[in-house]
Amino acid sequence: MAKIDLVKLRKTFGAFVAVQGLDMQIVDGEFLIMLGPSGCGKTTTLNMIAGLEGASSGHILFDGVDVTDAPPHERNVAMVFQSSLLYPHLTVRRNIETSLRHSKITDAERKRRIAEAARMLEIEPFMDKLPGHLSGGQRQRVATAKAIVREPSVFLLDEPLSALDAALRLSLRSELVNLQKRLGTTTVFVTHDQVEAMTMGDRIAVINGGRLEQIGTPDEIYNAPSTVFVAGFLGSPPMNLLEGEVSGGFFRRGQLAVPVTGAAGKVTLGVRPQDVLVVEPGTAGAMPVTVFAVEHLGRESVLIADDEHGAKVRALVPPGWHARVGERLAITPEPARCLLFGADGNRILEPLARAA
Amino acid sequence: MAKRSFFLYLAIAVAIVWSLFPIYWFCRMAFLTPDQIRLFPQPFLPGVFELGAFYNIFGYDYTYAAGFSTGASGQSNQIIRGVFNGLFISGVVTVITLIIVLPLAYVFARMDFRHKEKLLFAVLLSVALPPVSTLIPFYSMYVQLGLTGTRFGLILVTLTITVPFVAWMLIGYFRNVPPIERLARIDGYSRMSCFLTLILPLSKSGIAVAAVIAFLFSWNEYTYALVLVNGTSANTLPPAISGFLAQYPEPGNLAASIIVTIIPPALFAFFLQRHVTEMSLVDPVR
Amino acid sequence: MAVGSADQAIQVSTPTAKTRRREMSDTRFAFMIGLPVLAFLLIVVAYPLGYSIYMSLHQIVFFGGYRVTFVGFKNFIDVWSDKSFINAIWVTLRFTIESVVLTMILGLLLASIMNQQIRMAGVVRTLLFLPWCVSSYAAGLMFGQMVKGQTGIFTTIAFAFGGTQGVDLMSRATVVEVLAVANAWLMAPLVAFFILANMKTIPKRLYDLAAIDRLTSWETFRYVTLPPLQFSLFVFSSITTVLSMKMFDMILVMTSGGPGTASATLTYQIYKRSFKDLNLGYGAAMSFYLLFFILGSTFLIYLVWGRRVSR
Numbered sequence: 001m002a003k004i005d006l007v008k009l010r011k012t013f014g015a016f017v018a019v020q021g022l023d024m025q026i027v028d029g030e031f032l033i034m035l036g037p038s039g040c041g042k043t044t045t046l047n048m049i050a051g052l053e054g055a056s057s058g059h060i061l062f063d064g065v066d067v068t069d070a071p072p073h074e075r076n077v078a079m080v081f082q083s084s085l086l087y088p089h090l091t092v093r094r095n096i097e098t099s100l101r102h103s104k105i106t107d108a109e110r111k112r113r114i115a116e117a118a119r120m121l122e123i124e125p126f127m128d129k130l131p132g133h134l135s136g137g138q139r140q141r142v143a144t145a146k147a148i149v150r151e152p153s154v155f156l157l158d159e160p161l162s163a164l165d166a167a168l169r170l171s172l173r174s175e176l177v178n179l180q181k182r183l184g185t186t187t188v189f190v191t192h193d194q195v196e197a198m199t200m201g202d203r204i205a206v207i208n209g210g211r212l213e214q215i216g217t218p219d220e221i222y223n224a225p226s227t228v229f230v231a232g233f234l235g236s237p238p239m240n241l242l243e244g245e246v247s248g249g250f251f252r253r254g255q256l257a258v259p260v261t262g263a264a265g266k267v268t269l270g271v272r273p274q275d276v277l278v279v280e281p282g283t284a285g286a287m288p289v290t291v292f293a294v295e296h297l298g299r300e301s302v303l304i305a306d307d308e309h310g311a312k313v314r315a316l317v318p319p320g321w322h323a324r325v326g327e328r329l330a331i332t333p334e335p336a337r338c339l340l341f342g343a344d345g346n347r348i349l350e351p352l353a354r355a356a
Numbered sequence: 357m358a359k360r361s362f363f364l365y366l367a368i369a370v371a372i373v374w375s376l377f378p379i380y381w382f383c384r385m386a387f388l389t390p391d392q393i394r395l396f397p398q399p400f401l402p403g404v405f406e407l408g409a410f411y412n413i414f415g416y417d418y419t420y421a422a423g424f425s426t427g428a429s430g431q432s433n434q435i436i437r438g439v440f441n442g443l444f445i446s447g448v449v450t451v452i453t454l455i456i457v458l459p460l461a462y463v464f465a466r467m468d469f470r471h472k473e474k475l476l477f478a479v480l481l482s483v484a485l486p487p488v489s490t491l492i493p494f495y496s497m498y499v500q501l502g503l504t505g506t507r508f509g510l511i512l513v514t515l516t517i518t519v520p521f522v523a524w525m526l527i528g529y530f531r532n533v534p535p536i537e538r539l540a541r542i543d544g545y546s547r548m549s550c551f552l553t554l555i556l557p558l559s560k561s562g563i564a565v566a567a568v569i570a571f572l573f574s575w576n577e578y579t580y581a582l583v584l585v586n587g588t589s590a591n592t593l594p595p596a597i598s599g600f601l602a603q604y605p606e607p608g609n610l611a612a613s614i615i616v617t618i619i620p621p622a623l624f625a626f627f628l629q630r631h632v633t634e635m636s637l638v639d640p641v642r
Numbered sequence: 643m644a645v646g647s648a649d650q651a652i653q654v655s656t657p658t659a660k661t662r663r664r665e666m667s668d669t670r671f672a673f674m675i676g677l678p679v680l681a682f683l684l685i686v687v688a689y690p691l692g693y694s695i696y697m698s699l700h701q702i703v704f705f706g707g708y709r710v711t712f713v714g715f716k717n718f719i720d721v722w723s724d725k726s727f728i729n730a731i732w733v734t735l736r737f738t739i740e741s742v743v744l745t746m747i748l749g750l751l752l753a754s755i756m757n758q759q760i761r762m763a764g765v766v767r768t769l770l771f772l773p774w775c776v777s778s779y780a781a782g783l784m785f786g787q788m789v790k791g792q793t794g795i796f797t798t799i800a801f802a803f804g805g806t807q808g809v810d811l812m813s814r815a816t817v818v819e820v821l822a823v824a825n826a827w828l829m830a831p832l833v834a835f836f837i838l839a840n841m842k843t844i845p846k847r848l849y850d851l852a853a854i855d856r857l858t859s860w861e862t863f864r865y866v867t868l869p870p871l872q873f874s875l876f877v878f879s880s881i882t883t884v885l886s887m888k889m890f891d892m893i894l895v896m897t898s899g900g901p902g903t904a905s906a907t908l909t910y911q912i913y914k915r916s917f918k919d920l921n922l923g924y925g926a927a928m929s930f931y932l933l934f935f936i937l938g939s940t941f942l943i944y945l946v947w948g949r950r951v952s953r
Contacts, residue, residue, distance in 0.1 A: 047538075050542060051541070052538050052541060052542070071541070071544075072541045072542045072544070073541070073542065073543065073544030074544075077542065078542065079538075079539075079542045081538060081539060085534060085535065085536060085538070085539050086536075086539070087536055087539065087554060087558070088534060088536075088558060089554075089557055089558045098543045099543055101543055101544055101545075102543075102544040364755075364758055364760070365760075367755050368755055368760065368766060371751070371752055371755050371770055372766070372769050372770065374827075375769060375770050375772055375773050375827075375831070376769060376772065377788075377795075378773075378781070378784045378785060378788055378824075378827060379772065379773070379776065379784065381784065381787070381788050381795055382783065382784040382787055382788070385787075396792065396797070396808070397797040397798040397800070397801040397808070398793055398794075398795075398797065398798050399798070400795075400798055400802075456678070456679055456682065459675040460675060460676060460679045462675075463671070463672045463675050463676060467668040467671065467672050468668060469668050469669040469672040469673070470669060472672075475676065475680070478683050478687055479683065481687055481937075482683060482686045482687045483884060484884050484888075484933065484936045484937055484940070485686075485687065485690065485691075485933065486887070486888040486890070486909055486912075486929065486932055486933065486936070487888065487890060488890050488909045488912045488913050488916070488929060488932075489690065489694055489912065489926070489929030489930075489932065489933065490690035490694075491916075492693070492694075492697065492916060492922060492925075492926070493689060493690035493693035493694060493697075494690065496693070497689070497693075515682075516685075516686040519679075519682065519686070520686070528877075547671045548671075572774070572775065575777070576776075576777030576778065576779075576780075577777075578777060578778070578779040578891040578895075579890060579891050594777060594779055594780075597779075597780075598779065598895070607787075607793075610783070614780050614783065614784075617777065617780060618772075618775055618776060618780070621774075621775030622768075622772060622775050624775075625768055625771045625772065625774070625775050626768045628771070
């Protein structure tokens with residue numbers, strides 16, 4: 001169990017800045033997701049927490065103790081790597097045993113822990129096989145068993161599910177969360193998959209370009225994104241982000257007019273597809289669009305349409321709804337559900353006129 | 357399908373004939389009587405199936421079933437010595453090469469450090485140095501140090517051939533080993549113990565191939581041996597055999613000794629061929 | 643002033659606050675392991691190079707008392723008016739290009755054969771690997787004996803079909819080709835095995851795809867098998883180029899540069915100048931040109947090919 005503090009953590013590779021001045025607190029016992037596009041610095045951050053890479057500057061504290069310069073095994077962390085890296089020439093049992101090399105415990109305790117981990121992850125049948133003879137899902141379980149057997153204070157996972165097929169990923173997702181809740185171990189999970197992030201995390205830290213964009217619960221991240229990047233990165237189908245101008249109490253983009261409050265100037269309006277209404281073409285203040293495609297999701301459908309500027313806009317429609325490709329329609333966002341982002345990408349707080 | 361497999365087996369047959377015929381045509385002479393060797397044109401098939409030539413090169417007279425006999429070769433001392441020196445020197449060279457090269461190749465393949473490119477260039481440059489150019493410098497140094505005619509001297513100079521070549525080969529191999537170092541560091545292995553207890557056992561194939569290549573280079577090395585140890589007690593097989601050319605030409609004995617030189621590497625090759633398919637140079641992970 | 647020096651004293655007496663990482667850094671580990679090898683390489687590369695530079699700038703005379711005279715770049719300039727040197731460049735070029743092209747084609751063919759599903763694959767592989775177990779001097783002996791009019795296989799075949807004359811391929815016109823074939827015979831198995839290892843990494847699905855697209859065997863080879871092999875082919879083209887240009891003992895044993903100077907490569911000329919004529923400075927100057935050609939040609943291969951395929 002540990003609380004982790006990252007203080008002004010910075011990592012550079014030559015001239016390239018991978019992580020720039022990250023300040024973050026990971027609460028004891030939480031399941032924290034670090035989410036971001038590839039190359040955003042999330043794996044580098046995880047490696048620094050693990051001690052695999054030294055920080056260029058800044059500090060890492062475990063329960064208030066500075067471990068910035070401690071080697072990995074002294075931090076009592078366990079890590080599961082991308083595509084569930086294991087020692088290919090050791091059996092599953094020996095792979096798990098290597099995790100306990102430095103633990104000062106009795107042989108009986110060692111045996112008990114390994115048996116316990118094997119039972120929890122249901123890997124008893126192949127304890128004496130080599131990793132090469134296991135399937136991707138089995139390897140993932142073994143890597144997890146290897147990690148929990150140490151009873152670490154921090155559990156670090158670097159896209160452990162990314163190499164697996166969709167169905168397996170779905171079942172392992174809930175298994176991992178369940179396991180983490182039972183063990184109560186502080187967990188940092190790196191992923192670029194926003195669905196994984198939304199479904200698994202207690203909190204999500206969205207990272208972009210080596211900076212922390214926002215940290216918060218999935219609900220906060222989804223409903224109150226603090227930057228235009230976060231707004232666009234999370235949610236499926238993605239949020240509509242429309243660039244336009246505020247003038248005279250309205251957000252304007254072509255014929256679209258949405259009542260807002262706030263200073264005049266260039267802004268980006270964000271609205272989720274479920275908060276967009278499809279209306280007759282020619283409706284005052286609505287945005288004329290041309291139907292591009294309709295995707296059927298079963299419970300609902302997504303209308304994808306081109307606006308006058310060629311940008312794609314999405315709207316959720318009822319499952320039975322139909323439209324021909326090329327048909328002209330208009331859409332209008334629900335003003336109360338719109339978010340405004342300034343030219344710097346940050347959200348302009350409380351900008352909206354409550355719809356009368 | 358039948359047509360395809362016919363052509364396939366034809367191709368295999370052609371490939372085998374191509375690979376073996378030059379060896380066969382030469383080694384055939386070990387099984388020809390002295391009279392048959394002088395025939396023009398040469399007979400396609402061996403004439404006698406007796407090991408007379410082999411007895412001769414190892415210093416024994418031999419009487420063929422047909423009644424005539426051949427005497428022990430004058431080169432037999434050199435041949436016997438050559439076999440033992442060759443095995444000893446090649447064995448030592450192989451071991452030392454591996455001890456030097458394994459960590460070196462590993463470091464070059466898996467780690468980033470300053471001046472890496474320059475050092476790598478030095479390794480490659482030493483592959484490119486032709487032995488004819490380095491022969492005189494080495495010879496003159498050896499004369500001054502009293503290393504000519506010693507096994508130690510030949511081992512040293514042979515290492516200059518094996519080390520760069522094997523290093524180059526193993527660098528490619530280690531690049532393909534899965535990145536288990538990170539896992540090992542989490543598990544608390546030091547860099548050295550990770551290398552010794554994890555990477556090395558994992559790289560058995562690569563080490564096997566590297567060992568065979570080092571052995572072959574050393575076993576077959578001719579130019580340096582000819583200049584540095586020929587005619588001394590440290591002589592190896594290749595210069596000893598070339599004695600057959602210069603002095604009294606006995607093609608049968610020459611062929612028999614060539615067969616002797618091929619046997620150890622051929623045994624190695626048999627064990628090697630299973631491992632060598634894992635020696636891909638292309639990186640599958642990154 | 644006094645304050646300043648007191649500050650300095652404090653700084654010196656307190657060790658740096660930050661304790662260094664107790665784990666060894668990559669650089670330190672690399673140098674710890676690399677240092678002995680570095681020393682070794684210094685001997686391997688620097689010593690002979692330095693000695694050769696020294697020799698190439700001097701005229702070394704053995705007869706009538708050992709004398710060394712500094713002559714500057716005279717040796718380097720003189721070789722260009724030496725017919726045997728110019729001839730040697732052409733012979734080396736011809737031998738190298740033929741060797742490399744033959745070796746790569748043979749290597750690809752052998753690898754393709756070994757990559758098929760066949761019975762007794764282990765035995766076939768061992769047999770095809772055998773030429774590489776033969777040393778280059780033994781290969782020289784074998785091919786020499788095989789193509790000479792007196793002892794050659796071609797004479798035997800010719801007589802079997804009613805011929806009355808020996809067939810001698812060790813002639814002025816064909817001797818370089820014979821050497822190149824022998825060299826390719828020797829090097830092809832090594833190339834084939836590395837290419838085979840690479841072929842094994844090509845996903846089977848690509849071949850299924852090729853079958854669906856109805857590619858012919860040649861098209862499959864050209865568009866499925868060949869592209870992933872580019873890097874290996876490039877590496878081995880460079881390696882075989884270096885090995886061919888360095889090749890010496892096979893030529894010495896098989897032809898001694900003959901007939902005439904028809905197979906006198908640069909390595910053979912260097913040997914002749916240095917060891918037979920005992921003109922060490924001149925030979926050393928030649929060997930620098932050889933080294934230059936070796937590095938130049940590998941660099942050229944890299945420029946026109948390697949840059950595109952190496953990542």
